[in-house]
Amino acid sequence: MPSHEDHKDVAVDPGLDLFAAIDSLRREMNAVILAHYYQEDDIQDIADHVGDSLALAQAAAATEAEVIVFAGVHFMAETAKILNPDKLVLLPDLEAGCSLADGCPPREFARFLEAYPGHKVISYINCSAATKAMSDVICTSGNALKIVSSFPADQPLVFAPDRFLGSWVSRQLHRDLVLWPGSCEVHEVFSEKRLVELKALHPQAVVAAHPECPEGILQHADHVGSTAAILAFARKTPAKQIIVVTEPGILHQMRKENPDKELIPAPGADEACSCNECPYMKKNTLEKLYLCMRDRTPEITVDPGTAARALAPIERMLELSR
Ligand code: 13P
Ligand code: SF4
Numbered sequence: 195m196p197s198h199e200d201h202k203d204v205a206v207d208p209g210l211d212l213f214a215a216i217d218s219l220r221r222e223m224n225a226v227i228l229a230h231y232y233q234e235d236d237i238q239d240i241a242d243h244v245g246d247s248l249a250l251a252q253a254a255a256a257t258e259a260e261v262i263v264f265a266g267v268h269f270m271a272e273t274a275k276i277l278n279p280d281k282l283v284l285l286p287d288l289e290a291g292c293s294l295a296d297g298c299p300p301r302e303f304a305r306f307l308e309a310y311p312g313h314k315v316i317s318y319i320n321c322s323a324a325t326k327a328m329s330d331v332i333c334t335s336g337n338a339l340k341i342v343s344s345f346p347a348d349q350p351l352v353f354a355p356d357r358f359l360g361s362w363v364s365r366q367l368h369r370d371l372v373l374w375p376g377s378c379e380v381h382e383v384f385s386e387k388r389l390v391e392l393k394a395l396h397p398q399a400v401v402a403a404h405p406e407c408p409e410g411i412l413q414h415a416d417h418v419g420s421t422a423a424i425l426a427f428a429r430k431t432p433a434k435q436i437i438v439v440t441e442p443g444i445l446h447q448m449r450k451e452n453p454d455k456e457l458i459p460a461p462g463a464d465e466a467c468s469c470n471e472c473p474y475m476k477k478n479t480l481e482k483l484y485l486c487m488r489d490r491t492p493e494i495t496v497d498p499g500t501a502a503r504a505l506a507p508i509e510r511m512l513e514l515s516r
Contacts, residue, residue, distance in 0.1 A: 212480050216240055219487040226259035227483070228274070230266040231421040232443035232475040237265045237483060244447065246422035247319050248336040248515060254278065255512055263487055264494070267474050269295045271494045272323050276501045276508060283494040286482035290474045292320050293379040294406075298355035300324035303374065306352075310372055313350045316341055317507070320378070321355050323496045327503035329354075332511040335405050336420035338363050342371070344514055358382065362405040362412060380472045381406035384439055385463035389414055392460060396435050399458060402427050403439035411439055411460075428452055441472050 206212070217240070220227060228250045229241035238244045243253045247270060254262055254274035261282045264271035267290045275283040298321050307315065307328060317329035318338070326332055333341035342363050345351060353360035354374030358381070364371045384407055393399065393414065402424045403415035412418050417427040421444050428436050428448050436452075438445065439460040448457050462469040486492060496504075 206481050206484065210484075212236075212484050213240055216480070216484050216487060219484070220263075223261045223487065223490075224259050225261035225263050225487065226253070226257045227263045227265060228253055228270075230270065230443075230475065231425070231447060232441040232472050233265045233478060234443070234476065234480070235446045236480045237478060238443075238446055240480070240483075241265060246334065246336055246420045248334040248420065249422060250274075251277070251319065251334070251508070252512065252515070261487075261490075263483065265478050265483055266290070267292045267295075267472075268494070269320055269322065272496055273319060273326075273508060275494045275496050276323060276326075276504050279496075279498070279501060282490060284486045284490065285492055285494055286479070286486045287477040288492040290477040292474055294318065294320040294355050294376050295322050295325075297376040298322070298325050298374055300328070303354065304328060306354075306374060310350070310352050313352045313372060314345055315352045315354070316345075316371075317354050318356050318359060319511075323500050323504045325354065326507055327500050329504075329507045330510070331514070332507045334420060334511075335359060336422055337511065337515045338405070339366055341511060341514055342367055342369065356406055358408050359405045361409060362418065365409075378406040380441055380470055381439075382408055383462045383464075383469045384408075384411050384460055386410040386414070388461045388463070389437070389439065392437055392458065396437065396458060398433065399435035399437050399456075400431055400433040401437045401439060401460075403460075404441075407439055415439065424448075425451065428455065428457075441475065442470060443472070443475065 227241045229237050229244045255277045262274050263284045271285040315329045319334045351371050353371040355376035357373045360373040400416040402417045435456045437458045442459045
């Protein structure tokens with residue numbers, strides 16, 4: 195059986211109808227395909243569920259399929275595996291990582307926590323299984339306010355690994371949080387100066403931004419929320435122009451849902467680079483999706499001890515999000 199490494203060199207017959215081939219494998223394998231809003235358009239179109247991190251974790255928890263094909267990044271597939279230790283969980287490209295997860299190495303995080311005895315630990319789902327295993331509860335951008343609010347006001351809290359999401363939550367709830375200093379390399383490069391210029395060019399436009407963006411960006415937003423919340427805002431707003439400050443993969447669903455609205459992606463600081471495309475999310479392609487299903491690899495594995503410890507905080511999040 196070819197390994198995932200081999201996939202780099204495998205050429206798929208250009209005459210193959212990838213949509214039909216993936217669909218037939220899905221039925222043969224009894225697989226469910228979960229895709230994040232930042233995946234390329236074709237992957238979103240063939241998925242059984244397209245969603246934000248919370249909706250995809252909920253779909254993974256609820257599925258009766260034998261195989262979960264996760265078109266997203268590693269921490270998402272890892273969460274699905276922790277929830278389904280007996281199922282085969284596939285990720286089209288094992289190199290689909292995340293700067294937030296990579297920026298919070300478990301050993302350093304354990305040392306960091308030693309300085310905060312008596313604190314409860316809330317970890318954003320964008321982290322490794324080992325970091326989740328050191329947490330009391332997991333959150334996503336869709337439920338972070340609710341999860342933090344579930345703790346009594348006098349309970350000291352550590353929030354990791356996204357300092358921008360953490361400081362947005364802290365401002366919204368007027369609550370101190372000890373923040374791990376991580377960030378998303380995609381959302382931190384939006385340019386406040388260029389956003390202000392864009393707003394001046396489109397004075398009727400509203401701004402929807404993801405809370406992984408720095409405060410300088412969020413202060414110009416009419417709406418701040420997860421990808422699913424940004425989509426809901428775009429559907430509801432009477433405004434005909436929306437400036438979108440998150441990864442541009444979201445525009446695919448937004449265009450389908452709002453054919454009458456003008457969607458304006460916010461620029462990064464550097465005009466010459468498409469730095470707002472998540473390089474990890476974009477590692478997955480329709481071709482790799484097909485190959486991972488055909489060859490049943492690369493498979494996500496999680497050390498059973500770590501998985502057992504990470505399960506409780508994930509389940510606590512799912513319980514609090516019902
Ligand atoms: P959500 O889709 O949960 O808002 O997360 C965005 C993101 O950056 C995922 O990595
Ligand atoms: Fe990680 Fe940012 Fe990419 Fe999301 S957009 S997967 S947070 S690097």
